[in-house]
Every structure is written in structure tokens, then in C-alpha cells.
Amino acid sequence: EPEVTQTPSHQVTQMGQEVILRCVPISNHLYFYWYRQILGQKVEFLVSFYNNEISEKSEIFDDQFSVERPDGSNFTLKIRSTKLEDSAMYFCASQRDRFTEAFFGQGTRLTVV
């Protein structure tokens, strides 16, 4: 069964460093999303991506964040200069079309020290 794959599963980084979280969505899916979940809190939308551009972003998704789909398969989330409060679980999701359910990856746990 096709699945969304995220790497790494856990990343520890120093405050101020850049991190790139990687996702391989399901191959025939057209809509891509990043969500984050701070420990013990609810899952929050960060950004949606369709047709090679951002279609919507939340207020969390400030200038420190960027997304791209460099090679037609990977979908990446970059945080330019990490802060302690960026520590969270980051989920990638993909969707065949916007009327079907989103499939989530297993998440990347980001720890900023």
C-alpha cells in the first residue's frame, strides 16, 4: 500500500541552525501539506502546496519557513534559523485531490537545543 515517507524520524539541532525535513508523498497525489504538533498539543496546519506553489499558509509559517518540491518527488520543509519553540513533531501529508482524505507520514520529531 502506498504511503507517505518522512526522513529523518528524529532530528536534534542547535538553536540558530538550519534544518530540512524531507517527505516523499504518494506518487499520484497533487496536494501536499505540512503540519506540526508541539508535544501535548493539537496538530496545527503550517502550509499547503499545489501546482508547484504555496496555496495557503498559516501565521506560524513566517519568513523562517520555506517549502519546495525540487525534483517532482520530494517535498521539503526548511527552517532557516531554528528556535527552541520550533521543537515539535512535523507531519507531512498528501492528497490525491482536495476532495479525498489526506494521508500522513509518520512524522519527524525535531528537537532544538
Added chain:
Amino acid sequence: AQTVTQSQPEMSVQEAETVTLSCTYDTSENNYYLFWYKQPPSRQMILVIRQEAYKQQNATENRFSVNFQKAAKSFSLKISDSQLGDTAMYFCALSSRAGTASKLTFGTGTRLQVTL
């Protein structure tokens, strides 16, 4: 703005019993989807069940069913014959059909513990 409210932070049920998790929501849209996602200790998000707002019939997936009350904006999840493997965090979520993409708005979750 869309909001999803889950008023039960924690619930417990004995194995083989039935439990209902509550969810209310608010949206100005007329066409939308509602979901229940399960998050076990592994923290992966797993879709449990999906309901399209324009369908009056309540969705059912094996032991999982929903009670969708559109006028009341209520979307509860019933788990029948609870199993130990149902122990997880359960999130109610809403997505709109408007716009280019369909982001999910999640509730704060209900932690379900299934006991022997």
C-alpha cells in the same frame, strides 16, 4: 475561521464495551468534510473515518461509526467492541471544500484508554 472542539480530554473504556467521543465544530461553509484520526503512541496519524457534510447517512467503518448532526454541528465517534489496540489519542478534524487546497483544522484531542 473554522474551529473544532473536543471537550473530553481523556476517556476510559473496558475492553469489548462501547465508547462515544464527542466533537463539535464551527464553519461558515456549507460543503465540508469531517474526519476522525487516531494517533497511537507511535504518533503516526491514521484516518479512522470520514464524513461528507452533504451526505445525511452516517459513515461506518467496521467497529467505528459516527453520529453526524449537521444542524447542531456535532460529529461524535462511536467505537463498538473496544479493543486494547484502540488505545490512542483521537482527533476530530474539519476540512473545507472551498479554496485551492483543503487544510485540516484539528481539535485538541481525546486520549482514550482501553482497559481489561
